Structures are given as C-alpha cells and as structure tokens.
Amino acid sequence: MRNWLGLARSLAIYNNPLRTLPLRRFYRSLLSPGDLAFDIGAHVGTRARAMRGAGARVVALEPQEPFASFLRRTLPRDIHLIEAAAGPQETVAEMAVSSLHPTVSSLQPDFAATAGATPGFAHVKWDRRQQVRVTTLDRLIAEHGMPAYVKIDVEGFELDVLAGVSRPLPLVSVEYLPDLPDQTVRVIERLQSLGAYRFNPVQGEAGRFLWSDWRKATDTVAWLRALPPGSRSGDLYARLQSAK
Template sequence: MDIATTLGLARSLVIYHNPLRLIPLRRFYAGLLPHGALAFDVGAHVGSRARVLRAAGARVVAVEPQAAFAAFLRRTLPRDITLIEAALGPREMTAEMAVSALHPTVSTLQADFAETAGTAPGFGHVRWDRRQQVQVTTLDRLIATHGRPDYIKIDVEGFELDVLSGLSQPVPLISVEYLPPLPDNTLRVIDRLAQLGPYRFNPVAGESGRFLWPDWRDGATTADWLRSLPPTTRSGDLYARLT
C-alpha cells in the first residue's frame, strides 16, 4: 500500500470509525430494524455501518470493492459479518473504478461522476487519481445467495441507480446517500424505487441517526424537497420504506 492510499485509509478511519459518533446510529437502527434482521451494507468502506448494524442486532453482508478497504475489512470485521469483495451493478461484469487515493470515500464506478462532482461545492479539492478493475455482481445474486434483506444501505457515489437496476423485487427498507449539489442522482433513484413498489421516504442529515420529518412522504414531495436544497447543504441518507 503506497503512502497516498495509507493516508486515505487513515483519514477515513478518523472520520468514520469514531465509536462515539456511532452511538446515535446504533440506537437508530435498533429502533428501526427487528432483531435478527438481514442487512446489506453496499459500499462498506471502513465497515462503520456494518459494525453498527451488527451491534443493533442485525445479520450483515458487507460489500466493498476497493482493494485497500476490502483488505482492512478482512482483517478487522467480526467473523459473523459476511464480506463480499466486489461492487454491485446492473449485471455481472468487470468494471473500472475511479479511485481517489486521499479521499477514497468518493471513489466511484459512475463514469461521469468525477467530472460532474469535481465542479460541485465540497468536491473542489478531490482528485480521482487511480483506476482499479473490480468485479461487479448484482443485488439479485446476493439475495439468491443470502436471502431477501430487511434493509439495504447503498453509498456508492453516484452509482446508486446502477445498483438498484440489479434488483428485481421490492425490499422493506432501502437507504441511499443524497448529495445536495447533485440532486439528479437521487431523483432517478426515487423513480426507480417507484417502479419496484409503493415506497415512501424520509431523510437523515449526515450521521445524526434522526429522521428529518415526523412522517414518511411520497416520491413527488421528496423530489421537491431535494430540488429545494442549497448546494452547500450537508449530505445524508434518504430512507425508502415499502408500504
């Protein structure tokens, strides 16, 4: 592992692997999911969500394609978390990932994400300076192997729609990262979820572990909210619950 990759891993650990900041998320998931629920963590990164979900009582399948992070997860994840060293997409294939060595959390398989995000607020300092060939499988294949999950968390930097294109059945609960400077990615996800089933939505800002709304709202209302966000608003997760 070279110096830039080591620094990127260390940076991610400092930001995302702080046990104190994970306490609210553990409480959040414990109240949201039934004990023993099956959860897929797609884009596991340093495994913070996978560990939180496990601590909340879930059975976890963690999916991570970046070589440095998959190696870290192999060494450090609890043995009852299943690790899949691959990406997810619309079909099984090999694909090229654009990697930011110093900011690996924004590495992506989306072909134009680096170009589009590079001009958006908050991304000006990021450089996608590496390429990695990764194996891609699908959510349908994961479900065939591990069972239908109660929850899928997807954080894949603009590749969310492609991941959901590999899913042919509704799942009770799904979350995707939303990026206020790039709302079109999430708007397309809302449309895709509407094709899968009757979903309603509620956002969580950052890693707060609290829903922003007291109720779950339809796709049109959620889309209007996304369009209204100033580009400098911090990112978060948009939860979709099957009704």
C-alpha cells in the first residue's frame, strides 16, 4: 500500500503542467528530431515524454517498482523501456527504497546515511530493499547507438553510472544537491577525465539555464561549494566542447 501511495505522490508532483510544460519547451531547445536520448532513472516518465515531445528517440531506464510497471503500461510504445538501472558493470544490485518518497531511492550504499543527515532529507525513511538488474552505458550505446543527450537522476549513484561508460558523451545532465556538493564535484571530475566539458546548471524545474555562458569545471565547482545549505536542487548540464 505504501508503494502505491508513493507512486500517487510522485504523479501528483511530477505530472503537474507547471512542471511539464517548461520542461517540454526546454528539451526542444536541446534536442533535434531524430536525436537519441537516454533517460536514466525515468521515475514516472515525465522527462522521457518531454524528450519524445522534442522529437527524440528515447531509451528509458527504471528499475524501481511500482514505477517500472506503471511505465510499462503508460509510456508511448515508441519509447524503449528497460526495467533496469545503469551502473559500472552488468550485475544485480540492492536498492534502498523509500516507499513514501520513492524519488530518493538509491543504489548507492551510503546515500541513505549521508543524505539522511541533511535537513532536506530528515523526514525520509528508507524502509525496504529491492533487487534490481544493472546494465551499463557502454552496453546501451552498443545496443542503441551514441545518444545526443543522457539525463541521469539516480540519487547519489551518478558517479557509478558514469563509471560504466568509456567514451565522452555529447551532453549529460546530473542532479545536484546543494547539501552534498562533493557528490557532484566527483561527477565533474569523472566527466573531465572523459573529455573537455563546460557546464551550466538549471535550478529546480525552471526549464532554463542559470548562466548565459557555459563555464569551466573550476568555476562550476566554486559555484557548487558556495551554495548555501538548504538551497534548491537542480540539474547540472555538461556539454562536450567538440559537440554542437
């Protein structure tokens, strides 16, 4: 019962037109018709649908129940759904699940303890475990092609997802949490090891970049570390310099 309450809560929050309409406009500025996009951590499918609305071919990954079952029944048939997580290797792993706050369920073993110690997560309980299948970005690329864009929102497991790719990606976004800046700094370092990237954040669900220019890793890290605790989270976009 708690699982379905968590699903209902997520649908009420993330299927709100105040969120979805700006997101759809934003993705139309990032993606061209026919582009391939990966949605890693599809949740209720809001981002996958917005990518599709921009004309992209979408591969969506979601391992968590009941969300995977919900997506299997409701996603448009031309979105390719994979009921798995992405990580550093192909395996089976254990996810810590919050039934009432399923957006913060994570495969990262330390995430519940680390995030739970911050004010923004004080009300969250990780109350059950789920075994999930894990694939890699390299495997997805081998099967579907190089994506124009990869969205990663996996609650502290972003670095592990990027450990499973051996080549630079043209455009990537990861969730950033102001209370846990080191988590995003490590992601920036990993991306820089793959290629020359510039960065630009989107705060919350604003549907627009915060900066008028794309900035170096050092400037982005300084910005992250200067964010006051309790600031609004968002997505950090990384664009490969050679990418258009």
